[in-house]
Amino acid sequence: MAQTITEKIFSEHVGHKVYAGEIIRSNIDMVIGNDITTPISISAFNLSGATKLANPDGFSIVLDHFIPAKDIESANQARISRDFAKKHNLKNFFDEKDMGIEHALLPEKGLVVPGDVIIGADSHTCTHGALGAFSTGMGSTDLAFAMITGGNWFKVPESIKVVLSGKPGLYTTGKDIILEIIRMIGVDGALYKTLEFTGSTIEHLTIDDRFSMCNMAIEAGAKSGIVAYDAVTAAFLADKPLAREPRIHYSDEDASYAQILEIDVAALEPVIAYPFLPSNGHSITQAVADKIKVDQAFIGSCTNGRLADLKVAAEILKGHKVHPDVRLIVTPGTQMILREANKLGYIDIIVDAGGVVSNPTCGACLGGYMGILGDNEVAISTTNRNFVGRMGSRSSKVYLANSAVAAISAITGYISDPRENL
Numbered sequence: 001m002a003q004t005i006t007e008k009i010f011s012e013h014v015g016h017k018v019y020a021g022e023i024i025r026s027n028i029d030m031v032i033g034n035d036i037t038t039p040i041s042i043s044a045f046n047l048s049g050a051t052k053l054a055n056p057d058g059f060s061i062v063l064d065h066f067i068p069a070k071d072i073e074s075a076n077q078a079r080i081s082r083d084f085a086k087k088h089n090l091k092n093f094f095d096e097k098d099m100g101i102e103h104a105l106l107p108e109k110g111l112v113v114p115g116d117v118i119i120g121a122d123s124h125t126c127t128h129g130a131l132g133a134f135s136t137g138m139g140s141t142d143l144a145f146a147m148i149t150g151g152n153w154f155k156v157p158e159s160i161k162v163v164l165s166g167k168p169g170l171y172t173t174g175k176d177i178i179l180e181i182i183r184m185i186g187v188d189g190a191l192y193k194t195l196e197f198t199g200s201t202i203e204h205l206t207i208d209d210r211f212s213m214c215n216m217a218i219e220a221g222a223k224s225g226i227v228a229y230d231a232v233t234a235a236f237l238a239d240k241p242l243a244r245e246p247r248i249h250y251s252d253e254d255a256s257y258a259q260i261l262e263i264d265v266a267a268l269e270p271v272i273a274y275p276f277l278p279s280n281g282h283s284i285t286q287a288v289a290d291k292i293k294v295d296q297a298f299i300g301s302c303t304n305g306r307l308a309d310l311k312v313a314a315e316i317l318k319g320h321k322v323h324p325d326v327r328l329i330v331t332p333g334t335q336m337i338l339r340e341a342n343k344l345g346y347i348d349i350i351v352d353a354g355g356v357v358s359n360p361t362c363g364a365c366l367g368g369y370m371g372i373l374g375d376n377e378v379a380i381s382t383t384n385r386n387f388v389g390r391m392g393s394r395s396s397k398v399y400l401a402n403s404a405v406a407a408i409s410a411i412t413g414y415i416s417d418p419r420e421n422l
Contacts, residue, residue: 002252004159005228006194009134009249013117020158020256027151028058029133029244030112032120034102034362035063037140039080041121044144053088054150057243060092060111061085062102065362067095070369100334100360103127103215103302108334110240114229115247119146124302124384126217129226130210131233132248134194136224157223158258159194159251164201166266171312171418174209175304175382175402177201178216179271180263183281190222193258196251197227201265207236208308215303216384219278272415273400276388284405287415292399295377297322297410298391299403300331300358301365304382307337309403313355314346316407316418322354323413329371331358355410367391373398380409 003011003019011017013026033041038061053059061081066074078095085093094105103124106112114132119125121143128135138152146152162181181195195217197210205213210227217225227233229248237246270284282290299305299313310332322328330350332338338360341347347357358364364371365383373379373392379399381391386398401409404418 002254002256004194004255004257005132005196005226005249005251006134006159006224007156009115009117010154010156012115012247018156020156022156023153024156025151025153026117028119028146029116030106030118031059031143031146032102032106032118032122032125033061033081033143034065034122035067035074035078035081036065037121037143039077040140041143041147042080042084044141045147048144048148050148053147056088057091059090059147060106061090061094062100062105063095064099064101064360065366066368067099067361068359070363098335101302101305101362104305104333104337107131108336110237110242113237113242113244113246114233115249116244119143119152123218124215126222126224127211127215127302129214129217129224130207132227132229134224134226137218155192157192157194159196160190160259160261161257162195162197163260163262164197164199164265165262166201166264167204168201168265169269171270171402171404172265172268173402174205174212176268176271177263177265178213179273179278179281179400180268181261182216182220182279183271184261185220187219187277187279188221190217190220192223195220195222195225197225202227202230205232206308207232208306211306212303216278219384270402270405270417272405273386275386275397275399278384278386278400284417288417292415293378293413294326294380294409294415296327296329296371296373296379297406298329298364298371298379298381298383299406300329300333301362301383302333303384304403305331305333305337305360307340309382310337310341310346312404313407314349316404317353317355317411318349320353320411322410326410326413328353328355328410329358329364330355331364331370332360334360364391380406380415382406
């Protein structure tokens with residue numbers, strides 16, 4: 001019987017063919033924790049009486065939400081993870097000394113590879129599906145169970161096949177594709193399913209585009225997002241010290257899908273998700289017509305903090321100044337991205353324009369620090385969620401967009417179309 005790529009990955013891990021709907025126990029290749037969720041997992045690990053990790057090389061802790069510590073509470077929270085990492089001589093522990101947002105840092109380190117089963121106590125763990133892996137978020141106690149046993153229980157998800165056709169137009173990115181999908185099916189349209197991205201458009205999408213798409217699969221309710229391994233994946237992995245040999249899988253042509261979505265990407269323009277749901281998508285044409293004034297433009301997060309995002313921001317900002325009424329905050333996904341952007345001159349351009357560049361952090365995205373919105377303020381943001389109060393005050397508003405839109409809007413003071421000349 002034919003299988004999807006997700007079914008094949010799980011089949012390899014359990015040693016026999018499995019299909020959507022089956023409850024299975026699978027080994028896990030990489031377990032990912034961060035400074036917010038890992039202390040709960042560590043507490044459960046200790047309460048269980050466990051004394052060692054089942055697969056220490058398959059466990060990573062990345063301190064990325066409130067690091068450097070924003071207050072006493074976050075400092076103490078981070079210390080729990082530091083002490084645990086030291087006690088267990090954890091090889092894959094990342095803090096200020098080699099920092100980055102977990103879903104940008106681990107692919108960069110070669111710690112997540114095609115064919116893996118990956119879990120993390122963070123909902124955007126689905127990002128890693130861009131490398132042809134099954135990757136999903138779980139709770140902190142689920143993480144503890146995997147720390148103790150090396151595996152966990154899963155219901156093999158059904159898949160939705162997303163068929164993308166055509167070459168994306170100027171400034172239409174992976175972020176716009178996933179926002180369009182969420183607009184079409186809603187925030188629960190893919191509940192406990194895999195969004196499998198296929199079609200002729202894929203060859204035109206960079207690895208950064210694919211990370212953005214898989215990252216926001218959860219915003220449609222999906223268990224995971226996935227893109228099959230190809231030449232773009234191979235090129236991204238080529239210079240990485242991979243933790244494991246890639247295991248390449250492809251869906252059978254006659255595999256069974258819960259639904260098939262078809263999108264003409266060539267006809268898609270940049271998409272803006274209005275408050276207060278990622279599914280509240282509108283075209284950039286509509287947003288421009290609505291004359292939406294912004295107080296803050298944010299470029300970063302696990303969705304859009306990669307080198308391509310800083311590159312497009314620099315290209316648009318070069319020779320211009322951020323509007324006097326706007327704050328522009330740029331957060332590179334990792335220190336390596338920051339260093340490369342600096343070497344290429346992007347950081348100088350951003351700072352010369354009036355932007356501020358922070359350390360890698362998730363802080364602004366979840367309303368933690370480094371970019372909190374005040375009462376009634378409006379942000380154009382490359383993050384992944386725009387719920388009430390997501391980035392600060394409950395009376396603030398967040399509009400989700402790609403990095404080009406955020407950059408041009410920082411200059412004009414209104415949500416603007418990067419395809420138009422300044």
